Amino acid sequence: MRKFWGVVVGVMLAAGTAVSARAAIKGDYIEVRSADVYTGPCFANSEVGLEGKQAILAWRIKRGSWQGTSLDGLSVVSVVQANATLGDPYHNPYPAKSILILDERATTQQRQALVGFAKSAAGRLTSNVVRVTSAPIQVEVGEGRNHGRVRMVAGELARVQTRSLCQGDHICGNEEVYYPPLTKVAHAMPAFTLEQSFSGEGLGTVWNRMDTRSAFVGNFAL
Numbered sequence: 565m566r567k568f569w570g571v572v573v574g575v576m577l578a579a580g581t582a583v584s585a586r587a588a589i590k591g592d593y594i595e596v597r598s599a600d601v602y603t604g605p606c607f608a609n610s611e612v613g614l615e616g617k618q619a620i621l622a623w624r625i626k627r628g629s630w631q632g633t634s635l636d637g638l639s640v641v642s643v644v645q646a647n648a649t650l651g652d653p654y655h656n657p658y659p660a661k662s663i664l665i666l667d668e669r670a671t672t673q674q675r676q677a678l679v680g681f682a683k684s685a686a687g688r689l690t691s692n693v694v695r696v697t698s699a700p701i702q703v704e705v706g707e708g709r710n711h712g713r714v715r716m717v718a719g720e721l722a723r724v725q726t727r728s729l730c731q732g733d734h735i736c737g738n739e740e741v742y743y744p745p746l747t748k749v750a751h752a753m754p755a756f757t758l759e760q761s762f763s764g765e766g767l768g769t770v771w772n773r774m775d776t777r778s779a780f781v782g783n784f785a786l
Contacts, residue, residue, distance in 0.1 A: 589628025589635065589681065590785040592705045593749055594714050596620050596724050599649060602754035602777040604738035616649035617657070618771060619746060620724055620760060621686060622716050623784060624703040633677035639701040640678045641665040641718045644689050645767040651743035658688055663695040663766045665718045670698070685786060686747050695766035697721070705781070712755040714781050721764040726755040726779045733777055745780045752782030 599616030600607055621642045625635045642664055644650070646657035666678045675698070683690045699719030706713030712728030733739075733756055745752045757779045761772040 588786065589625060589630055590750070591626040591628070591783065592624040592703060593745075593747070593752065593780070593782050593784045594620075594622040594703070594705075594716055594724055594726070595745055595747070595752075595780040596726070596757050596760045597650060597743070597746075597778045598760075598771065598773065599743075600777045601651075601741065601743045601780065602729065602733075602739055603742050604736040604740070605742075606736055606738075608742045612649045612652050612655075614649075616651065616743075617646045618762070618769070619644040619646075619650055619689070620722055620762065621689070621747060622701075622703060622718075622724065623682070623685065624705070625681075630677040630681040633673050635670075635674060635677055635681065638667040638670050638674060638678060639703055640667065640682045641701060641716070641722055642682050642686055642690055643722055643762050643764065643767065644686075645769060646689075650746060659692050660689055661692050661694050661767055662686075662690045663697065663764060664690070664693055665701065665721055665764075666696065666698045667701050668698040668719075669700075681786075685784065689746060695764075697764070712753065712781055714755070714779075721762065723759060723761045724779070725758040725760075726781060727758055729754060729756050729777065739777075745782070748784065748786065749780075749782050750785040752780040755779040755781045
């Protein structure tokens with residue numbers, strides 16, 4: 565099963581890279597889950613069915629348009645509450661609930677486009693949006709040797725901070741990318757989550773978690 569997922573991730577990333585040159589919209593992507601995504605089977609099996617039902621997804625659009633509306637420089641965040649561990653092939657996480665946090669700088673037309681983009685990019689994860697709100701969204705993505713370092717703040721609602729994985733993050737020695745990213749990406753790498761929090765309304769839950777191997781940092785091209 566793990567080899568199968570490895571093939572899936574490889575094919576998905578290769579396909580994403582092939583279409584990125586002709587993509588209409590592209591930018592940075594951050595994903596953090598409530599279960600480890602880079603882990604060994606022993607850790608993953610202890611979490612499945614118990615953890616991994618929440619996720620925070622963020623897109624920072626560098627350039628591009630959605631259905632004719634320019635979204636250059638804007639961001640959108642989706643916070644998800646599912647019924648089962650996201651990515652587990654043996655349990656159905658749907659229907660999931662989600663809220664969308666739109667960049668407060670967006671115009672009315674751009675907000676509509678951001679909603680459409682997020683729903684398309686996240687698919688079934690955003691098929692049941694229970695709340696749409698806006699907030700100042702800041703996304704900082706490291707480059708070069710700091711490529712795994714990300715800081716995302718969506719007002720007082722959501723916050724994510726990551727760093728690159730290091731040798732000390734290998735606990736059992738059998739770690740791998742156990743779960744692939746939840747959305748279409750051009751490239752993504754697992755990262756260590758220093759902090760992830762959600763304190764908004766609509767999902768019936770809030771959380772504040774630290775120090776897990778539960779993030780992906782990459783870019784998208786659609």
